[in-house]
Amino acid sequence: MAANSRLTVAVHVLAWMALVHGRGRDLVTSEQAADSVNTNPVVIRRSLGALRAAGLVEVRHGAGAGWRLAREPESITLLDVYRAVEDEPLFGLHRSEPNPKCPVGAGIQPALRQAYGEVEEAARNALGGTTIADVLRETLSA
Amino acid sequence: MAANSRLTVAVHVLAWMALVHGRGRDLVTSEQAADSVNTNPVVIRRSLGALRAAGLVEVRHGAGAGWRLAREPESITLLDVYRAVEDEPLFGLHRSEPNPKCPVGAGIQPALRQAYGEVEEAARNALGGTTIADVLRETLSA
């Protein structure tokens, strides 16, 4: 499939929140974030909703409502974000069950699960090595 | 998107070819492979076509046509297969360009490309650590 942009949108929003927080603005709205990402505020709210469920951001309701980082940008890794917004594994197994009468069809799924698990573990470790603060610093250094 | 099953189908076919080759059967057809994977022969041919372009299998045309491994199963890694069947990156960037007037929107794409590149590199390294022979052995050991 085409790779989706959920991780990108979420990291973008968090990095942007870290930037404006550093500038003294505390609460931000989904519309303001949408202006930076160049998308619809509802898309941003969907992303922020997942980030909130993961404890990465906080929301305030009522008049003057908005969002705020719940943790320091230095402590939020891309792995935290990935876990918050993505649930599908990197590689899918068979669409329909393979033939159980074939020795390969019967036993390949556990074998693939193990192999794919090692790959996902490696990817997660790499994601854990970069923080939102890193991304923001790199973004502003260009 | 939902993760696709291209890597799974390709690895399944290659492991199955390694098995039947070990049993002395050299040329196999897409229909036979489709029976093990439990899908349509055309789907198998699409996968084998990509594997052939990568030099992992060979095809013979004409009467008594069929497919054969072009390399030893011990020498084919999941990274070889992945490269053959997948071209999309693991994580997509923005669907529509972020706002260039925002410092984050202006500079985040190179930053993300670098971070994502490190993750892909880690995933590729892990994929390179497993061979078709490994998968087949694990599959048959259950």
Place this chain on the structure above:
DNA sequence: ATTCGAGATAACCATTCTTGTTACAGCAAA
């Protein structure tokens, strides 16, 4: 040269995912 079994490929379909969008209800601070 003809036959024939298989690959190559185009075309089409249903399904699903993703993103964008509108609309409206809910909430709490002022």
Place this chain on the structure above:
DNA sequence: TTTGCTGTAACAAGAATGGTTATCTCGAAT
């Protein structure tokens, strides 16, 4: 009570995926 923003449902467009049928092509064997 007003106000501004979140929460969420609903829907649409577009693309990707996998399955299917149909037709053309190839080349070994006869």
